[in-house]
Amino acid sequence: MPSTTLTQSLERDDAIAPRPGRRVFVKSFGCQMNVYDSQRMADVAAAEGYEETAQVEDADLVILNTCHIRERASEKIFTELGKLRELKDERAQSGRATTLVVAGCVAQAEGGEIIRRQPAVDLVVGPQSYHRLPDLLRRAENGKARIDTEFPLEDKFLHLPASSPAAIRARGPSAFVTVQEGCDKFCSFCVVPYTRGAEVSRPLSQIVEEIARLVASGVGEVTLIGQNVNAYHGRDAAGRDVDLAGLLAAAAALPGVLRLRYATSHPNDMSDSLIAAHRDIGALAPYLHLPIQSGSDRILAAMNRKHSARDYLDIVARARRARPDIALSSDFIVGFPDESDADFAATLALVREVGYATGYAFKYSPRPGTPAAELDDPVDEAVKTVRLAELLALLEAQRLAFGQSLVGRRLEVLFDKSGRRPGQIVGRSPYMQSVYAEGGADRIGAMCSVEIIRAGANSLTGRIVATSSRETGAKL
Ligand code: SAH
Ligand code: SF4
Ligand code: F3S
Numbered sequence: 063m064p065s066t067t068l069t070q071s072l073e074r075d076d077a078i079a080p081r082p083g084r085r086v087f088v089k090s091f092g093c094q095m096n097v098y099d100s101q102r103m104a105d106v107a108a109a110e111g112y113e114e115t116a117q118v119e120d121a122d123l124v125i126l127n128t129c130h131i132r133e134r135a136s137e138k139i140f141t142e143l144g145k146l147r148e149l150k151d152e153r154a155q156s157g158r159a160t161t162l163v164v165a166g167c168v169a170q171a172e173g174g175e176i177i178r179r180q181p182a183v184d185l186v187v188g189p190q191s192y193h194r195l196p197d198l199l200r201r202a203e204n205g206k207a208r209i210d211t212e213f214p215l216e217d218k219f220l221h222l223p224a225s226s227p228a229a230i231r232a233r234g235p236s237a238f239v240t241v242q243e244g245c246d247k248f249c250s251f252c253v254v255p256y257t258r259g260a261e262v263s264r265p266l267s268q269i270v271e272e273i274a275r276l277v278a279s280g281v282g283e284v285t286l287i288g289q290n291v292n293a294y295h296g297r298d299a300a301g302r303d304v305d306l307a308g309l310l311a312a313a314a315a316l317p318g319v320l321r322l323r324y325a326t327s328h329p330n331d332m333s334d335s336l337i338a339a340h341r342d343i344g345a346l347a348p349y350l351h352l353p354i355q356s357g358s359d360r361i362l363a364a365m366n367r368k369h370s371a372r373d374y375l376d377i378v379a380r381a382r383r384a385r386p387d388i389a390l391s392s393d394f395i396v397g398f399p400d401e402s403d404a405d406f407a408a409t410l411a412l413v414r415e416v417g418y419a420t421g422y423a424f425k426y427s428p429r430p431g432t433p434a435a436e437l438d439d440p441v442d443e444a445v446k447t448v449r450l451a452e453l454l455a456l457l458e459a460q461r462l463a464f465g466q467s468l469v470g471r472r473l474e475v476l477f478d479k480s481g482r483r484p485g486q487i488v489g490r491s492p493y494m495q496s497v498y499a500e501g502g503a504d505r506i507g508a509m510c511s512v513e514i515i516r517a518g519a520n521s522l523t524g525r526i527v528a529t530s531s532r533e534t535g536a537k538l
Contacts, residue, residue: 092129
């Protein structure tokens with residue numbers, strides 16, 4: 063159906079009966095974009111009268127927000143759906159209806175195939191159509207259209223309801239804000255350009271307003287997210303182009319913004335202005351997640367990454383010159399088709415040269431419809447397994463060494479919850495590590511200067527030295 067037709071019908075049929083006493087359960091898989099989208103779908107459901115529940119058994123509406131990035135991620139959904147089908151049958155026996163929705167990237171990629179494989183699914187909705195959920199749900203309940211995987215003409219962000227202050231508070235002092243969606247890079251292994259569509263940036267004022275609303279309800283840390291967030295090019299109120307550095311500066315100027323982050327970045331969009339932002343914007347965390355995928359130029363070319371290992375190392379050097387305490391992390395793919403021992407050795411060498419704070423490594427998973435899925439691959443599965451283990455061990459050693467290097471240093475920690483022991487609180491360091499400290503619950507939502515006294519395998523322990531000067535009093 064052409065998008066305009068559905069938009070018009072949305073306007074015609076927008077008087078949807080509220081659903082008092084009904085509950086929604088949203089489960090998110092995959093990346094931060096999905097976490098954000100799940101929250102926005104919960105907001106849409108809330109505007110329809112659904113209360114959010116963490117107990118799937120209590121939910122009248124169940125939304126699975128899915129990820130298609132690797133085969134295992136994608137197949138996991140069908141296992142989940144099998145369990146949900148049983149739950150739906152059980153609830154039906156006691157006279158309670160359950161509406162089952164599949165959203166996200168598997169929904170976009172597989173569409174109606176999902177309903178063929180699992181007929182208990184009532185609705186399949188792609189990432190660009192979440193604002194249409196109320197109308198789509200009503201149609202699905204009436205047995206009408208059950209699939210919407212269009213890339214509509216209208217801007218979904220203009221149609222999504224704002225998060226309520228109560229929902230913002232319940233989600234804690236650190237929030238995601240999508241500023242850019244989609245990807246035009248077409249790395250040869252990746253489904254994202256197909257599941258999320260072309261790159262689109264939200265206008266500056268829309269983003270700044272959203273951040274201001276979050277901060278007014280106690281959020282102190284905002285992570286600007288996008289599949290290719292550093293390709294952000296939005297417009298300001300005068301129609302001028304604004305890049306990510308400009309957006310970060312505008313966000314940092316808002317009173318109450320204690321810390322800013324952004325993810326995920328592509329090396330080819332690491333502009334001079336963004337690197338300078340790490341020097342100039344105090345609120346910007348000294349942390350850069352910059353995936354390279356492989357240290358071999360031959361494999362980088364086959365991946366269509368359009369940069370060399372040397373280009374990447376130059377960016378790292380420039381970022382370190384701009385902000386000497388900046389820490390790096392990356393994603394790696396091991397076992398890309400035809401990866402030789404020498405190619406893999408180049409990846410290990412690059413990891414040693416950069417010295418990462420943390421890193422994520424995945425075994426290559428051929429994805430339907432991507433160019434790399436067509437490539438011959440003579441490399442043994444067992445070889446790939448050994449390579450993955452070796453890379454993971456190196457990254458783990460670097461992660462531990464990085465933690466140890468922080469002992470004795472003072473870090474800015476944003477506390478976001480109580481610890482297991484009474485009197486203990488937990489927060490995040492600038493480098494995303496969990497930090498435990500003794501402190502009252504009144505510190506939750508505040509940024510504190512913490513002296514690190516111990517580095518464990520999975521967290522740091524510290525002593526609160528002072529409440530940060532950037533703290534503004536917008537507490538939870
Ligand atoms: N836009 C981000 C990546 C998003 S996907 C970027 O460019 O870095 C997150 C990570 O999943 C990627 O960085 C990559 O390491 C991994 N990944 C993507 N497709 C994959 C595949 N087919 N097999 C294995 N890992 C994959
Ligand atoms: Fe996928 Fe590459 Fe786009 Fe990242 S930049 S989302 S890896 S196609
Ligand atoms: Fe997965 Fe889609 Fe994110 S494929 S990683 S949920 S963009």
